[in-house]
Amino acid sequence: MIDAATLQSLREDVLAIAQDAAAAILEVYERDFEVVSKGDDSPLTDADLAAHRGIVAGLGRLTPDIPVLSEESAHLVDVATRRRWHRLWVVDPLDGTREFVKRNGEFTVNIALVENGVAVFGVIQAPVTGVLWHGAPGHGAFRRDGDGERALHVRRPALSPLRVAASRSHLGPRTTALMARMGATETVGLGSSLKFCRIAEGGMDVYPRFGPTSEWDTAAGQAILEAAGGALLDPRGRPFRYNQRDTLLNGDFIALGDPALPWRDWLGPEAG
Numbered sequence: 001m002i003d004a005a006t007l008q009s010l011r012e013d014v015l016a017i018a019q020d021a022a023a024a025i026l027e028v029y030e031r032d033f034e035v036v037s038k039g040d041d042s043p044l045t046d047a048d049l050a051a052h053r054g055i056v057a058g059l060g061r062l063t064p065d066i067p068v069l070s071e072e073s074a075h076l077v078d079v080a081t082r083r084r085w086h087r088l089w090v091v092d093p094l095d096g097t098r099e100f101v102k103r104n105g106e107f108t109v110n111i112a113l114v115e116n117g118v119a120v121f122g123v124i125q126a127p128v129t130g131v132l133w134h135g136a137p138g139h140g141a142f143r144r145d146g147d148g149e150r151a152l153h154v155r156r157p158a159l160s161p162l163r164v165a166a167s168r169s170h171l172g173p174r175t176t177a178l179m180a181r182m183g184a185t186e187t188v189g190l191g192s193s194l195k196f197c198r199i200a201e202g203g204m205d206v207y208p209r210f211g212p213t214s215e216w217d218t219a220a221g222q223a224i225l226e227a228a229g230g231a232l233l234d235p236r237g238r239p240f241r242y243n244q245r246d247t248l249l250n251g252d253f254i255a256l257g258d259p260a261l262p263w264r265d266w267l268g269p270e271a272g
Helices: 004-029 046-062 079-083 097-102 173-181 194-201 215-227 263-270
Strands: 035-037 043-045 068-070 087-095 108-115 118-125 132-136 140-145 148-151 162-166 185-189 206-209 231-233 253-256
Touching (some): 043 097, 046 087, 046 108, 087 097, 108 215, 118 215, 132 194, 162 173, 173 263, 194 215, 194 253, 253 263
Parallel strands (some): 068 087, 162 185
Antiparallel strands (some): 035 043, 087 108
8 A cells, every 4th residue: 555645745746647648649639640550459549659658758757766667668678677676657558549549538548556566556537538537545536527526436335237337349258148147237338447437436336357458457447446445356356466477468357346246156157
């Protein structure tokens, strides 16, 4: 857990860095842009790179002693070097590039501070709406919209029908089968880390995810969700930890507003 003094010293500056990245993204979003494919066939745009450069520079000025692991530069860091980092920023400069390309507005800027594997502070910024979510476990989660800010709390207890956050780009048969075991549900398709934010706000209850994501896809959302009273768990019930393995790919997970939900019963044979 991050201490209150450190959080206080970092928070507003990191929020400003996220907002500046969002502005850089919108500059590209509002004009024609080229899309190229990275080695894993995921899309890359000028917006990803502009946000990356701004965030890395901003965090470098703010905390020059804390390295930055960003989606757009992680391939430049060898595993041995990275594994020596016990405190680091984990960044997705533009989470939801597919949503960006579709121009549906459902993309975010994700910034998380990780200490000894634990996501201790997270910031998620939605460039199109300007809404910003931030949280630190033990210190609360908040939504900032314009000049107003309110505390976030998950929906506990979660009552039927359960509200399930489903990815617009990644809803597959395994998720569909799990949802069938959940009973009465309401499904809302939503891109990027906005799903974690919606659960933290109490507007959703569950986000199941089968298949690969990367650590920068979940770190900020996990910090905010846990700060609001929820949980992000692997199929064995363990919270995700970061920069603890040679790979930066996550396994299957389920994000919950109410950790008392019978999520193990839902996983069944679909758990990987």
